[in-house]
Amino acid sequence: MNDHPASRTFTFTIEQNGDVALVRCAGRLVAGTTERFYTEIRSVIPQTRTIVLDFADVTHLDSTGIGTLVRLYVSAKSAGAALGLVNTGKSVRQLLGVTHLLTILESIGQNHIRMG
Numbered sequence: 188m189n190d191h192p193a194s195r196t197f198t199f200t201i202e203q204n205g206d207v208a209l210v211r212c213a214g215r216l217v218a219g220t221t222e223r224f225y226t227e228i229r230s231v232i233p234q235t236r237t238i239v240l241d242f243a244d245v246t247h248l249d250s251t252g253i254g255t256l257v258r259l260y261v262s263a264k265s266a267g268a269a270l271g272l273v274n275t276g277k278s279v280r281q282l283l284g285v286t287h288l289l290t291i292l293e294s295i296g297q298n299h300i301r302m303g
Contacts, residue, residue, distance in 0.1 A: 199211060212241060243273075
């Protein structure tokens, strides 16, 4: 079992390109890592039409992470913006599939929205 602090770390960078924000995420989106993520992504929603979360390097997601994605989706939708998800790994994809969030959040990538 890998319980080193680095294994619990979640990092992200926000790249703004016009009215599209690309958020590159890495690590574990779990309890204790979600509030800063939510707050910072929420703050770019007013200037953005599309927010794309790139989960290529996200290794784990728990119920708190799922709740955060739902909160961001609702916040974006309420503001007239779109929130999408691309490059999900197998375990994250399976979890989001079970919760039926995958079909909602992957529409950005399937519709070939340009990310920069």
